Amino acid sequence: MTLRIHGLRRRFGAVVALDGVTLEVKPGEIVGLLGPNGAGKSTLMRAAAGLQPPDLGQVHVEDVDLWREPIAAKRRLGFASEHPSFYEELSADQYLAFLAAVRGLEPKAAAARAGELVERLGLKGRTDEPVRGFSNGMRKKLSFMAAILHRPSVLLCDEALEGFDAPAALYARETLRALASGGTAVLFSSHVTEAVERLCDRVIVLHRGRVVHTLARAEWGLEAPGLSALERAFLELIRSPAAEVPA
Amino acid sequence: MPVHTPDFSAAFAGLERALVRRRIAAVEPVLRLEIAALAAFLAAALFWRMRLRLGSIAFAHGPWAATGEAAAALGACALLGGALAGARHVMTLAPGAAGPPWLALPIPAAQVHRHLARASRLLALLAALPALSVLAAALGIVPWLAFGALAAGFCVLLDLAARLGCRAAFGIARSRAEPLAGCDAWTRVLAAAARPLSSGRLAAARWRREGALPAFLRKDLLVTRRPGPARGRLAQPLVFGALSVLVWFVPIAPGAVTTVAIGLVLLAAAGLASWIVALAASDPFPVVKALPVGVGVVWGARVAWAALGAVALAAGQAVGAGFAPPPAADAPVAGAALAAFAVAVLGANYAITLFPRADHAERILGIALAIALAASLMFYFVGWAVLLVALLHSARRLPRWPLQEEA
Numbered sequence: 001m002t003l004r005i006h007g008l009r010r011r012f013g014a015v016v017a018l019d020g021v022t023l024e025v026k027p028g029e030i031v032g033l034l035g036p037n038g039a040g041k042s043t044l045m046r047a048a049a050g051l052q053p054p055d056l057g058q059v060h061v062e063d064v065d066l067w068r069e070p071i072a073a074k075r076r077l078g079f080a081s082e083h084p085s086f087y088e089e090l091s092a093d094q095y096l097a098f099l100a101a102v103r104g105l106e107p108k109a110a111a112a113r114a115g116e117l118v119e120r121l122g123l124k125g126r127t128d129e130p131v132r133g134f135s136n137g138m139r140k141k142l143s144f145m146a147a148i149l150h151r152p153s154v155l156l157c158d159e160a161l162e163g164f165d166a167p168a169a170l171y172a173r174e175t176l177r178a179l180a181s182g183g184t185a186v187l188f189s190s191h192v193t194e195a196v197e198r199l200c201d202r203v204i205v206l207h208r209g210r211v212v213h214t215l216a217r218a219e220w221g222l223e224a225p226g227l228s229a230l231e232r233a234f235l236e237l238i239r240s241p242a243a244e245v246p247a
Numbered sequence: 248m249p250v251h252t253p254d255f256s257a258a259f260a261g262l263e264r265a266l267v268r269r270r271i272a273a274v275e276p277v278l279r280l281e282i283a284a285l286a287a288f289l290a291a292a293l294f295w296r297m298r299l300r301l302g303s304i305a306f307a308h309g310p311w312a313a314t315g316e317a318a319a320a321l322g323a324c325a326l327l328g329g330a331l332a333g334a335r336h337v338m339t340l341a342p343g344a345a346g347p348p349w350l351a352l353p354i355p356a357a358q359v360h361r362h363l364a365r366a367s368r369l370l371a372l373l374a375a376l377p378a379l380s381v382l383a384a385a386l387g388i389v390p391w392l393a394f395g396a397l398a399a400g401f402c403v404l405l406d407l408a409a410r411l412g413c414r415a416a417f418g419i420a421r422s423r424a425e426p427l428a429g430c431d432a433w434t435r436v437l438a439a440a441a442r443p444l445s446s447g448r449l450a451a452a453r454w455r456r457e458g459a460l461p462a463f464l465r466k467d468l469l470v471t472r473r474p475g476p477a478r479g480r481l482a483q484p485l486v487f488g489a490l491s492v493l494v495w496f497v498p499i500a501p502g503a504v505t506t507v508a509i510g511l512v513l514l515a516a517a518g519l520a521s522w523i524v525a526l527a528a529s530d531p532f533p534v535v536k537a538l539p540v541g542v543g544v545v546w547g548a549r550v551a552w553a554a555l556g557a558v559a560l561a562a563g564q565a566v567g568a569g570f571a572p573p574p575a576a577d578a579p580v581a582g583a584a585l586a587a588f589a590v591a592v593l594g595a596n597y598a599i600t601l602f603p604r605a606d607h608a609e610r611i612l613g614i615a616l617a618i619a620l621a622a623s624l625m626f627y628f629v630g631w632a633v634l635l636v637a638l639l640h641s642a643r644r645l646p647r648w649p650l651q652e653e654a
Contacts, residue, residue, distance in 0.1 A: 051536045053650045070649055074539040085531035087466065089473030093452035094466075100454060101462035102538050107454035128448045130473060146534070 002026055003048065003154045003185045008057035010043055010209075017043040018054065019209035025154070025185040030176060032200035033189035040209040041189045042082055045158040048187065049079035061154050075103070078152030080160030082189075084143030092118070092127040092134075092142050096149060103150045110149060117145045120171045121164075137163040144172060148179065155179060155186045161195060173199050255354060259362045266366070278610070285617055290380045292624040297384035305388045314393040317385040321378055321401040328374030329408025336367035336416035342423075342442045349437050356433035364413040371409035378405070449473075459540045463548035470529050477525040483518025487511050488560055495567035495578075508567065509579050509586070512560050516587035517616055519556040520594025523549045524612060527598030528605030532653045535602075542648035546599045553591030560587045589634050590616065596641035602651055 003025040010018040017040045025031045035041050046052040048059050050066050050073065059066040059073075066073040086095055093114070100110035118127050121141045126134075131142065140163040147155060161172050176199060180186055190196050196203060197220060205213040274282070297320065305313035339346070340363070349359045378401050385394060421432050424439035457465070471477045491511035495504060527549060535545065561584035568578030593615060597608040615637040623630025 046533075049533075049537050050649075051533055052652055067649075071539045071541055074537060077537065079533070079537045081533045083533075085533055087470055087529055087531065087534075089470045089475045089477075089529065090466070091449040091452065094449065094469055097452040097454045098462055098466045099534075099538070101457050101465075102459045102540060104456075104459075107456050111452075111454040128451065130447075130449060 002060070002062060003156075003187060004058075004060040005044070005048060006058045006060075008044065008047055008054045008059070010040075010047060010052070010054045016209050018047065018057075020057070021206070021209065021211055023204055023211060025187050027153075027183045027185055028180050029202065030180050030186040030188055030200045032196035032203040033187060033206060034193065034196060034203055035206035039206040041206055042158055043209075044206065045079070045082075045156050045187070045189055049077065049156050050074055051079075076153040078147035078150065078155040080140075080144045080147035080155075080157045082159040082162075084139050086131040086139070086142065088132040089130055091129055092123065092131060092145075095131060095142070096127075096146060099146055099149060105150055113149060114145065117149070117175075120175075121145065121168045137165060137168075140164060141168060148175065151179065151182070151184070153184060155184055157186065157188045157190075159190055160188075162190065162192065169195075253353075255358045259358070259365075263362065263365060267369075281614060285614055285621075286376055288621045289617060290376055292621040293377055293380040294384050296624060297381050298388075301384055301388045310389055311393070313385070314389040314397070317381055317389055317397055318400070320381045321397060322404060324374045324378040324381065325401060325404035325408045327377075328371035328405045329412040331373055331412070332368045332371040332409040333412025333416045335370045336364060336413045337419060339363050339367055340416060340420035340436055340440050342439055346440070348441060350434070350441060356431060356437050359437060360417070360433045364410075364417070367413050367416070368406075368409040371405055371412070374405060459538075459544045460547055460551070463540075463544060464551060467526050467548060467552065470526065471522075475529070477522060477529055480518065480522040480525040484515045484522060484556060485518075487515035487518060488563055491515060491560065491583075492563040492567040495571035498572075504571075505577070505579055508564060509583060512564065512579075512583040512587055513590065515560055516556070516590035519553065519560075519587065519591045520612055520616075521609065523552055523591060523594040524598040524605055524608045526552070527595075527602055527608070530602070532603040542599065542645055545602075545648070546595060546645060549595035549598060550592055553588055553595055556591055557584045557588035560584070586634075589638060593634065593638055593641060596638065596645065599648060600641055600644040600651075602648070603653055 005021060005023050008018045008021040010016075019040075021040070021044055023031070033041050033044070043052060047054045048066070050059075050070055053067060061073040061076050064073040064076070066077075087098070090098070096114045097111070100107065100114070118124055121144070123138060123141055123145075126138065131139070134142065140160060144157075144160050144164075147157070147160070155176070157176070161169050164172060173195075176186055176188070188196065188200055201217055203215040203220075204211055205215070297317075301313045301316060304316050350356070352359075382394070382398055382401070385397065389397065417432075417436065420436045420439065424432075424435040427435050427438060430438070453465075467477075471481055488511075491508050494507050494511060497504065499507075527545075530545070561580045564578040564583045565580050568580075594608075594612050597612045597615075598605070601608040601611065615633070619630045619633040619637070622633045
């Protein structure tokens, strides 16, 4: 369950978005992708997800070449987008059921997993409404659910958790950890360095379309993933009985 | 800051000029040439038909009979313009319609409505194109005095029809708007237009084991059932499909019935193709491209709809001709099925090969069908040849679907 990207190159006119990017995410590893705006993070993610063909280079998902055998590779791949888009007319449930059918998932198991994700990410009671009416945070949550519904071998998160409320963000991070424990290779792009710091085992720094540095967890000092003091206080507050709002 | 009384009329006039300039600038130069060439082609085809018709009428019954025929054709053009303006105005005033939050601005609602109606009436000018062909065809055949009256009469009639169309659209919108105490009709209509489409609750999702193709077909149905572009586009094939059956019960010459029926079937097929384009446009690019499906599934689902639509239209012809009172002509079942399928598959091809640019797909489809129509007006089989060439040309790009990018 490895993601291997080799020599990825992509130009948009005179702008070189990716300039020979090579990286690998091993099974069970969560690798952060950091970089300033315009560094090429989203282009890299989209090329790795099969949305944007590179000019040069290869993407391998578990030794399957994404651009030569796209269907086989995409069966193993999950992608949570920075700007999620959906069938706006469908409900969240209908959308997830469609994805489950197209991916050939066992219906009962897929429905149960979707139900669990919906509950834990705080969308319960809203999944029979058209996605059109969803807030930005709800759309991000649905995109994240769609990306992990099939427990992918390789997961690409492009600023996917930005916009989540604190409990959902915590659950999403726990889920990513659990997926990684099960062998999923996760490439996690974000502008929020705290999230990357707490979640990732390794960080790749992208600048002007090139990998300029790789940092191991030991290099930034935090020994294990955790919560910030504010997050801890907030979670304690909203989980306390006093925070329950009567119906 | 000093405040003066605003001149709304001047402000809106400036806005409308800027909008027209901007819309013209938004059309690429190549497309402008394409549209101009297409318009010239269609105008020439219509001119040719009308010239022959008016000439033969004048020869047989005199110039005043030809004048009557030209007046009827110009009246039809004006009605078309009115219908276009009205349809556009219905969309402008529909709930969830795009546009600025008018009610948040300190502008009288009636003033806003006058601006919106003027914008809708601009569309009626499209009817001037066939009208010019008719007038050109009448030149030298109808008396000079009558020619001037025809031209002036058409201008008056077009303006009247466009105003009536917009007024009817406003009436529809007003009947749908909620009653608001102390608000005039203009405000109520604008409030209704600004209201987002209701979300409501949808039917429970069905989790079932099925292939990717049936999943796409079922999803297409769900998308079409909800308010949106896909549902809006389904009206045309349904209305023209129904008319193509009902025309068999109209007491006109059997040969004429067949011609009108096939014409209506073709209009329904064009609507079917447009619906297929809207369905493909509803596919979110990052979702579809990240799914483990190839072009075969996405294209196959749309071709399945094309086949189903073609079969339904052909069956309608068989039923219409079967139950029509005698003497009924032979139903063009095979021709209807083949033509409808070809037109709808053309829509599917453009929708897939130009994905996710539905606007481009719609435009190219329109151009291809218009060229085929104009060619058919001249020589029947040339239209078929144009359609076949367009089908083959568009199909050649299907294998490139995995490499297509979001614009």
